[in-house]
Amino acid sequence: xxRYDEFDHKLVADRVNQFxxxxxxxxxxxxxxxxxxxxxxxxxxxxxxxxxxxxxAIPYGTLRSEQMRMLAHIARKYDRGYGHFTTxxxxxxxxxxxxxxxxxxxxxxxxxxxxxxxSGNCIxxxxxxxxxxxIEGEAEDPRIVSEIIRQWSTFHPEFTYLPxxxxxxxxxxxxxxxxxxxxxxxxxxxxxxAGEIGYEVHVGGGQGRTPFVAKKMTDFVPKAKLLAYxxxxxxxxxxxxxxxxxxxxxxxxxxxxxxxxEMRRMVEEEFAKIDAxxxxxxxxxxxxxxxxxxxxxxxxxxxxxxxxxxxxQADDADFARFVRANVVAHKQDGYAIVNISLKPxxxxxxxxxxxxxxxxxxxxxxxxxxxxxxxxxxxxxxxHVKLDDVKTxxxxxxxxxxxxANLGLISDQIACPGLDYCNLANARSIPLAQEISERFSDLDxxxxxxxLKIKISGCINACGHHHVGHIGILGVDKKGTEFYQISxxxxxxxxxxxxxxxxxxxxxxxxxxxxxxxxxxYTDLRADGERFIDTYNRVGMAPFKxxxxx
Amino acid sequence: MAQHAAxxxxxxxxxxxxxxxxxxxxxxxxxxxxxAFAMAEVADGAEAAETLLARAMPADFEAHVLEPYLFEVLxxxxxxxxxxxxxxxxxxxxxxxxxxxxxxEAKAE
Ligand code: HEM
Ligand code: SF4
Numbered sequence: 001x002x003r004y005d006e007f008d009h010k011l012v013a014d015r016v017n018q019f020x021x022x023x024x025x026x027x028x029x030x031x032x033x034x035x036x037x038x039x040x041x042x043x044x045x046x047x048x049x050x051x052x053x054x055x056x057a058i059p060y061g062t063l064r065s066e067q068m069r070m071l072a073h074i075a076r077k078y079d080r081g082y083g084h085f086t087t088x089x090x091x092x093x094x095x096x097x098x099x100x101x102x103x104x105x106x107x108x109x110x111x112x113x114x115x116x117x118x119s120g121n122c123i124x125x126x127x128x129x130x131x132x133x134x135i136e137g138e139a140e141d142p143r144i145v146s147e148i149i150r151q152w153s154t155f156h157p158e159f160t161y162l163p164x165x166x167x168x169x170x171x172x173x174x175x176x177x178x179x180x181x182x183x184x185x186x187x188x189x190x191x192x193x194a195g196e197i198g199y200e201v202h203v204g205g206g207q208g209r210t211p212f213v214a215k216k217m218t219d220f221v222p223k224a225k226l227l228a229y230x231x232x233x234x235x236x237x238x239x240x241x242x243x244x245x246x247x248x249x250x251x252x253x254x255x256x257x258x259x260x261x262e263m264r265r266m267v268e269e270e271f272a273k274i275d276a277x278x279x280x281x282x283x284x285x286x287x288x289x290x291x292x293x294x295x296x297x298x299x300x301x302x303x304x305x306x307x308x309x310x311x312x313q314a315d316d317a318d319f320a321r322f323v324r325a326n327v328v329a330h331k332q333d334g335y336a337i338v339n340i341s342l343k344p345x346x347x348x349x350x351x352x353x354x355x356x357x358x359x360x361x362x363x364x365x366x367x368x369x370x371x372x373x374x375x376x377x378x379x380x381x382x383x384h385v386k387l388d389d390v391k392t393x394x395x396x397x398x399x400x401x402x403x404x405a406n407l408g409l410i411s412d413q414i415a416c417p418g419l420d421y422c423n424l425a426n427a428r429s430i431p432l433a434q435e436i437s438e439r440f441s442d443l444d445x446x447x448x449x450x451x452l453k454i455k456i457s458g459c460i461n462a463c464g465h466h467h468v469g470h471i472g473i474l475g476v477d478k479k480g481t482e483f484y485q486i487s488x489x490x491x492x493x494x495x496x497x498x499x500x501x502x503x504x505x506x507x508x509x510x511x512x513x514x515x516x517x518x519x520x521x522y523t524d525l526r527a528d529g530e531r532f533i534d535t536y537n538r539v540g541m542a543p544f545k546x547x548x549x550x
Numbered sequence: 551m552a553q554h555a556a557x558x559x560x561x562x563x564x565x566x567x568x569x570x571x572x573x574x575x576x577x578x579x580x581x582x583x584x585x586a587f588a589m590a591e592v593a594d595g596a597e598a599a600e601t602l603l604a605r606a607m608p609a610d611f612e613a614h615v616l617e618p619y620l621f622e623v624l625x626x627x628x629x630x631x632x633x634x635x636x637x638x639x640x641x642x643x644x645x646x647x648x649x650x651x652x653x654x655e656a657k658a659e
Contacts, residue, residue, distance in 0.1 A: 419636060
């Protein structure tokens, strides 16, 4: 995994010291809120309804055990004993005091963590596939290029004041688990016919008020030229992106208004210039240096099957369910990828207590080559567990309410903090997720319904990804009262799509019944083997609308 | 932002977040920022509300709180209560964590 060099350590330490001074000057009254706000946002500090919120970066969602343990410690010491894992693979703390945040950041820096690039109009924390380096079929580990991009974009002088925030996601697998087509730039690492590694680049995706699926700008950029290509995209954006209207300042709007063809032409033109200068060609030694950080851990040579693993499933039906829903095949014989659902029935999606984080850190250390991953669906992953150890890991998880066997099912919902915490919210998201989870609590019913992704946002900013939920729910405000709008048919994977709104919004009392109506409409209409999204794509909106509004 | 400084509201109070820790605070009759909504001064009528807001924002207010604003409150029997869901939640704490926020402190007392 990537380790800081001396330069990184100094940079982060300087940044914390600088922020400490800024906080002191704000608290003493020397800085006004107008002067201070952009500074605190650059350091991941937001104001929510009840308190400040701190967003800590987890680059490409990868954590070492000691880092997870530090996150637990911070939850205990500076917060109220829990943290919230977000759709951007980060963690948010809901209650830190402003005057304690510099100390908190100092402690974080001890384990090479910080809150830089978690807010403001910069290139944000790069996100990636949570199964990176563990799943069969990757062209190469997507975190290598994620890290190259992270180093290039951190404090890049040209990119500190972009027209708007900028998000990049990377996958190296045919199944997109990083929602790359919903990012400003989405990258697919692939191999060409000659066996060379390069990158397919998608530009102009995003959610928020005006959602767009990204357009493919190029099929293949050779490895050494990726930064030159990205720099070209950024320059076009920096030159032409609208700064007059923050709602229109995202690159998705530029691509939409300019048109895919013209955008491609401008990027190619800029790319040719940068490429000719060779300024941004990444030297092979540098690629090798970074690649070495992501070399596979020292896997043992094991048989593909484990007798202990099969026997445990035969003996324990709950464990068998857990394996069925949450355990995924590993590329290495004798290993498995173990998903930890942060969606217990009736729980708060994405929340974990300090004690749970400690347990997960210990399990990662003992059983998963010291690694934990955060998923954009607000779950955690132990990426490298021996099949022989899965039952032991499961038992430890189960003892801490971390073994809910619902990955990808209706109760595995994304929900933003909504009006329970967020200053911008129109309506609450979490209680709705909890009610839906309770309504469909029966796991057998969930397995029967099959893969179904519900995503809930408390306002049009779409932090909860409602546009790309198979069922999306958006909170709206009517004269101080909460209402909920449903959309159907969205998808965040390789077949990314923006959902269609069903019609008028539902009250808080009616929304869960409405969701159940949508689900039963699907189960009534589905053909053999069809998932919700398949049925929706076949039959369209009409039958759902009919049942919802008659 | 869904703030409800309703123009036609009869009763309004002033709220903000405290600078040091972000705690929700209300402006009181004795010109202090207090944590409990029950201690907030309630203005009757638009003119009284503007006067209240002006009192809450002396030259140095930024050294204590962030972004004071008016919000609508309703008469509820003998007492008042915030009109919107948002302000109800600010006055109490997250509805999904009754063990946190003002609601928890009130219970503990
Ligand atoms: C106080 C808390 C939060 C605030 C103030 C906030 C603010 C915002 C704003 C203003 C936007 C819209 C940006 C735009 O349209 O350009 C946005 C979008 C977004 N936020 Fe948040 N957010 C908060 C919490 C979260 C959380 C908890 C998550 C993850 C669960 C999250 C993830 C996202 C994502 C994925 C988007 C969509 C970006 C896109 O347009 O592609 N945010 N947020
Ligand atoms: S979607 Fe809206 S309500 Fe939800 S966290 Fe984002 S800004 Fe807040």
